[in-house]
Amino acid sequence: LVFTEEDKYSLYSNLLFKYFLAEGVVCGHDLFVASAKEHPDNILKELPAPLLDDNYRNKLGEETTAKSEDFQDSMKIAWRYQNLPKMEASPTTSTKFGHYYDLSKKMSPELLQSIKWHSFYLPEKLSSEPKMKTSNMNSAYTRLLQSIQQIIHQEGFDGSDPQKKQRNILRIGIQNLGSLLWGDDICSSDSPEDSHSLTKFLYVLRGLLRKSLSACIITVPAHLIQNKAIMERVTNLSDTVVGLESFIGSERETNPLYKDYHGLVHVHQIPRLNSLICDVSDTKDLAFRLKRKLFTIERLHLPPDLSDTVSRTSKQDLAESAKLLSSGCGAMAIGKKHLDF
Amino acid sequence: QGKFTLLRDTRTDGSFLVHHFLSFYLRAGCKVCFVALLQSFSHYNIVAQKLGVSLTAAKERGQLVFLEGLKSCLDLLFTDEEEQPGQPHPLQFMSESPSNLKALFDFVRTSLTPSGCGSWQGPVLLLDDLSVLLSLGAAPVAVLDFIHYCRVVVCSQLKGNIVVLVHSNKDSEDEENELLVNSLCHHSDLILWVEGLATGFCKDVHGQIKIIRRVSLELTAVQDRVQIYQYKIQDRNVTFFAPGLSAAVL
Numbered sequence: 203l204v205f206t207e208e209d210k211y212s213l214y215s216n217l218l219f220k221y222f223l224a225e226g227v228v229c230g231h232d233l234f235v236a237s238a239k240e241h242p243d244n245i246l247k248e249l250p251a252p253l254l255d256d257n258y259r260n261k262l263g264e265e266t267t268a269k270s271e272d273f274q275d276s277m278k279i280a281w282r283y284q285n286l287p288k289m290e291a292s293p294t295t296s297t298k299f300g301h302y303y304d305l306s307k308k309m310s311p312e313l314l315q316s317i318k319w320h321s322f323y324l325p326e327k328l329s330s331e332p333k334m335k336t337s338n339m340n341s342a343y344t345r346l347l348q349s350i351q352q353i354i355h356q357e358g359f360d361g362s363d364p365q366k367k368q369r370n371i372l373r374i375g376i377q378n379l380g381s382l383l384w385g386d387d388i389c390s391s392d393s394p395e396d397s398h399s400l401t402k403f404l405y406v407l408r409g410l411l412r413k414s415l416s417a418c419i420i421t422v423p424a425h426l427i428q429n430k431a432i433m434e435r436v437t438n439l440s441d442t443v444v445g446l447e448s449f450i451g452s453e454r455e456t457n458p459l460y461k462d463y464h465g466l467v468h469v470h471q472i473p474r475l476n477s478l479i480c481d482v483s484d485t486k487d488l489a490f491r492l493k494r495k496l497f498t499i500e501r502l503h504l505p506p507d508l509s510d511t512v513s514r515t516s517k518q519d520l521a522e523s524a525k526l527l528s529s530g531c532g533a534m535a536i537g538k539k540h541l542d543f
Numbered sequence: 544q545g546k547f548t549l550l551r552d553t554r555t556d557g558s559f560l561v562h563h564f565l566s567f568y569l570r571a572g573c574k575v576c577f578v579a580l581l582q583s584f585s586h587y588n589i590v591a592q593k594l595g596v597s598l599t600a601a602k603e604r605g606q607l608v609f610l611e612g613l614k615s616c617l618d619l620l621f622t623d624e625e626e627q628p629g630q631p632h633p634l635q636f637m638s639e640s641p642s643n644l645k646a647l648f649d650f651v652r653t654s655l656t657p658s659g660c661g662s663w664q665g666p667v668l669l670l671d672d673l674s675v676l677l678s679l680g681a682a683p684v685a686v687l688d689f690i691h692y693c694r695v696v697v698c699s700q701l702k703g704n705i706v707v708l709v710h711s712n713k714d715s716e717d718e719e720n721e722l723l724v725n726s727l728c729h730h731s732d733l734i735l736w737v738e739g740l741a742t743g744f745c746k747d748v749h750g751q752i753k754i755i756r757r758v759s760l761e762l763t764a765v766q767d768r769v770q771i772y773q774y775k776i777q778d779r780n781v782t783f784f785a786p787g788l789s790a791a792v793l
Contacts, residue, residue: 347620348621351617351621398678398679398680401678401679402678402679402680405612405613405616405675405678405679406616406617406620408613409612409613409614409616409617410617412582412583412613412614413583413613413614413617430716430717431716431717431718431719431720434712434716434717434720435674435677435678435717435720438581438674438675438678438710439581439675439678
């Protein structure tokens with residue numbers, strides 16, 4: 203269960219969401235898209251087109267067959283870095299994991315039609331009555347859960363149909379969960395009426411994911427949720443939590459530190475499944491940038507501090523950020539005071 | 544015998560302790576009731592196999608009673624059949640309000656009361672983790688009541704042990720959780736507090752563990768004994784060492 207905290211205007215989190223779905227299309231997985239804001243048909247029309255190169259295709263062919271042999275009833279985690287080019291200045295291995303996408307082109311409709319996809323658009327579903335016991339959860343969440351459970355059961359993702367030989371994976375994408383459009387008021391008030399709906403929903407969703415061959419990504423406008431306790435509980439209940447912080451409209455946009463990047467990526471939690479330890483990467487400071495065709499996540503590099511005439515405020519900023527970063531650059535002045543010799 | 548151990552983690556994941564206690568008690572021949580709310584059975588099974596214990600075999604010979612929260616909440620919510628009378632679902636509190644954990648307690652009690660067949664060493668209740676109960680709609684007081692009833696039955700009557708995992712954070716905004724954790728700390732015989740290092744992330748030292756033996760509960764005017772170690776988690780093992788003496792440093 204990949205949980206993404208959206209950035210302020212949710213530009214970039216939508217991009218990640220689309221990458222996840224596009225990867226599903228290219229790998230031949232089934233998709234389930236749920237949204238209360240935008241009709242899933244429109245979301246699917248805007249997926250980026252894959253960059254297929256002959257070299258890539260050969261290597262990827264090996265990987266997709268390996269994936270389809272994974273018959274365990276365990277969840278497949280969608281590891282977010284799979285679509286993106288390797289980070290700079292890191293010892294790169296030659297394995298290609300996932301596909302690359304060209305953001306300037308849209309995915310062709312034929313490619314979309316080659317997979318089976320299901321959609322859940324909340325305004326359409328409000329008229330039907332939920333069949334499952336409501337368990338005093340928000341009714342929109344109840345309907346969504348019921349819909350997911352039906353698809354999983356009908357299409358045999360939970361192993362209920364023994365005759366089906368070719369098992370496939372279901373990729374579930376839920377956009378903008380927890381916002382007002384889902385009927386949940388955690389974004390608008392400090393002490394919401396029903397503070398347990400979202401966490402209960404996540405718990406049951408996790409149960410569904412564990413029981414079937416599916417992976418899920420959820421984007422949530424975390425900056426709008428007033429009650430931070432809910433965010434802590436939600437982090438506990440998810441496998442992977444990634445936060446995107448974009449620089450648009452904040453003071454960091456003009457900070458020379460961050461001039462090459464459009465935002466930061468905070469990895470709050472990574473899954474620790476089936477083993478005592480988890481695979482922690484070396485670096486924890488990642489930033490992303492959106493070039494015309496590509497969305498990349500890289501290690502945050504500080505530009506070298508060459509000039510003497512930098513004003514005091516930005517020096518302080520740099521110093522504070524240097525404290526926060528675990529991979530500091532040698533040329534930085536650490537500490538708040540700038541020593542003049 | 545009859546001890547209540549609290550596993551507490553802050554800013555890091557203390558679940559390696561749960562795996563340890565699970566395999567430890569199974570190897571010692573105790574009857575274990577494991578209420579696993581956070582992860583699926585196969586996760587615990589795979590880790591236990593790395594530690595040398597097979598959970599499926601333990602389940603088959605009746606030594607382990609496993610409540611898989613994730614699976615059983617699906618049964619609760621998605622099946623249309625009538626519930627069997629007299630057998631309320633242990634996670635029933637999720638669908639009723641005001642929530643009351645009595646059904647869960649009954650489940651624990653029936654699974655740990657010796658039924659006559661198979662003689663095991665003392666019963667053990669293992670809970671992973673308690674903070675999830677709050678997320679599912681139980682009030683903190685209900686959770687404390689549940690723990691209290693479990694202690695009465697498991698620790699006092701059956702002379703067994705209880706091990707519970709909770710998450711906490713000093714500057715957490717989750718007041719209900721902090722209330723729960725503080726209250727449990729006062730009543731525990733042994734607290735294992737796992738924390739991430741204050742200085743930040745490190746590859747070789749994953750965190751530090753504080754072992755607090757609550758000798759003060761025995762009314763002998765002796766203060767609690769506190770020991771601090773640092774640890775590193777490996778694939779099949781966790782190594783502990785005195786602070787500052789990690790293998791990477793020496």
